[in-house]
Each structure stands twice: as structure tokens, then as C-alpha cells.
Amino acid sequence: MENKLHGQVAIVTGAGSGIGAGCAREMAKAGATVVINYPTTAGSAMAADVVASIAANGGMAIAYQCDVSKEDQVMNMFADVIKQFGTVDILVNNAGLQKDAPFTEMTLEQWNFVLSVNLTGQFLCAREAIREFLRRGVNGKSKSAGKIICMSSVHEVIPWAGHANYAASKGGVHLLMKTIAQEYAPKKIRINSIAPGAIQTPINHDAWDTAAHLQNLLKLIPQKRIGQVEDIGKAAVWLASDDADYVNGTTLFVDGGMTLYPGFEDNG
Numbered sequence: 001m002e003n004k005l006h007g008q009v010a011i012v013t014g015a016g017s018g019i020g021a022g023c024a025r026e027m028a029k030a031g032a033t034v035v036i037n038y039p040t041t042a043g044s045a046m047a048a049d050v051v052a053s054i055a056a057n058g059g060m061a062i063a064y065q066c067d068v069s070k071e072d073q074v075m076n077m078f079a080d081v082i083k084q085f086g087t088v089d090i091l092v093n094n095a096g097l098q099k100d101a102p103f104t105e106m107t108l109e110q111w112n113f114v115l116s117v118n119l120t121g122q123f124l125c126a127r128e129a130i131r132e133f134l135r136r137g138v139n140g141k142s143k144s145a146g147k148i149i150c151m152s153s154v155h156e157v158i159p160w161a162g163h164a165n166y167a168a169s170k171g172g173v174h175l176l177m178k179t180i181a182q183e184y185a186p187k188k189i190r191i192n193s194i195a196p197g198a199i200q201t202p203i204n205h206d207a208w209d210t211a212a213h214l215q216n217l218l219k220l221i222p223q224k225r226i227g228q229v230e231d232i233g234k235a236a237v238w239l240a241s242d243d244a245d246y247v248n249g250t251t252l253f254v255d256g257g258m259t260l261y262p263g264f265e266d267n268g
């Protein structure tokens with residue numbers, strides 16, 4: 001692959017598994033130095049595996065523990081990365097989780113937990129990233145002063161019964177992304193979202209763990225295959241590269257057609 005991100009520093013949150021790890025690997029292949037963020041000591045071995053797999057392919061990565069919902073930890077992560085590598089060029093705001101419940105049984109704790117990681121975490125990381133982009137300005141490594149990719153979901157537009165906290169968090173990401181893209185476009189900062197459909201990761205293990213579950217899931221995907229983390233990682237590299245220099249404030253759906261109302265497929 002061409003070194004489209006050569007010499008750039010990328011922080012990928014929640015990169016010890018799934019889509020975050022996929023984005024980190026693809027960005028490292030494209031020449032970026034990647035910070036593999038993970039939330040707790042329990043995740044350190046998985047993050048170390050991602051670092052090792054990147055190094056084995058000749059890439060450069062470090063692991064960094066930080067809970068993105070905690071302001072002091074996020075500020076420390078950005079300060080430490082800037083101290084070590086000089087700056088941050090790319091943020092992939094990927095960390096996210098689910099705590100599902102029927103709406104009338106959803107506890108305030110479940111609601112707050114999901115919103116604190118999926119939405120407040122994106123706010124805290126984007127704010128630190130933009131502060132650094134504004135401080136540094138355009139530096140010759142890219143046409144932009146900085147790029148942010150927010151990991152949204154098809155559930156920024158598709159309602160999802162039993163997942164009100166998750167759907168609300170992704171709906172929030174949608175307008176957070178658009179608002180800060182509008183606010184900082186004049187400063188040559190580009191901010192976009194990726195909305196994955198069903199990607200085969202630990203978060204949705206129950207949807208693909210048996211042949212029957214997978215068949216059921218494929219009914220929702222016109223392309224009739226479950227997505228892989230590389231599908232998202234490659235889209236993230238493109239969005240972060242100068243090939244996407246005129247792309248700003250938009251959501252790229254990478255979903256095998258999940259948002260094409262698959263229920264209407266055989267109803268023409």
C-alpha cells in the first residue's frame with residue numbers, strides 16, 4: 001500500500017480489539033505511527049498483541065491505557081503522546097460499548113455508562129485533538145491541520161428497539177461530528193464519521209456465533225456477507241488521507257447496504 005499517512009501520528013481509541021485494531025493495523029500499513037488506546041489493565045495483553053502484529057509488519061505502534069470517559073486521563077494521554085511523538089495528526093474516535101435493555105427496564109447507570117463512553121468519550125478526545133491541531137496548524141505532512149474520524153453506526157439513522165442508550169449515543173455522535181466539522185473547517189481540520197453496518201467483532205458476537213444466528217443477521221444485509229474490520233480500516237485510511245481532502249462533515253456508511261431498507265428487497 002502507498003504510504004498515504006507517512007510520518008503522521010494517529011491515536012485510535014479502543015484499539016485493543018475489533019474495528020479499532022483493524023483501523024490501527026491499516027493506518028500503520030499506510031505509514032502512520034499508531035497509539036493503541038485501551039481502557040483498563042485487563043485489556044493490556046490484547047493491546048500488546050496489536051502492537052506486536054503491527055511491529056511484525058514493519059509498522060510502529062505503542063499501547064496506551066486511558067479510559068476515554070475520564071477527562072483527566074484523556075488530557076494526560078494527549079499530553080504524553082505529544083511529548084513522545086511531537087504532535088497528533090489523526091484521531092480515530094472508536095471506543096464504544098453496549099449495555100442493552102428494554103427501555104422501561106433500562107437503569108440510569110446503563111444509560112449513563114453508554115453515553116459516557118460512546119458520546120462523552122468522543123467529545124473529550126476530539127476536544128484535545130482539535131486543541132493540538134489548532135496549536136500546530138498545517139505542517140506539510142498533510143493538506144489538513146488534522147483529521148478526526150468518529151466511529152458512528154448505522155444506528156445513527158436506524159432506530160434500534162432495546163438499545164435506546166446506544167442509538168441515542170450514535171445519534172449524538174452524528175451532530176457532534178457535523179457541528180465540530182462546521183466549526184473547524186476554516187482552520188483546515190477535517191472531521192467525518194464512519195457508520196459501520198454489522199462487522200464481525202466481539203461487540204456483536206451473539207449475532208454471528210452460530211450458523212443460524214449468522215443467517216438471521218444476513219437477512220438485514222443486502223450484500224449477504226458480514227463485514228470485516230479491514231472494510232472499516234481501509235475506509236478510515238482513505239478518510240484520513242489527502243485523497244479525501246475535500247470530504248468534511250459527512251458520514252460514510254460502510255454497511256453492505258444495511259441502510260437500503262432490506263425488508264423491501266423482494267417486494268418490487
Ligand code: NAD
Nearest residue numbers: 014017018019039067068094095096153196198199201203
Ligand atoms: P469491540 O468491543 O471489539 O471494541 C470496542 C473497544 O472499545 C474495545 O477494545 C474496548 O476495550 C474499548 N473501550 C470500551 N470502553 C472504553 C473506554 N472507556 N475507554 C477506551 N476504550 C474503551 O467492538 P467493535 O465492534 O470493534 O466496536 C468499535 C466501535 O465500532 C464502537 O464505537 C461501536 O459502537 C462501533 N460499531 C461497531 C459495529 C459492529 O458491527 N461491530 C457496528 C457499528 C458501530
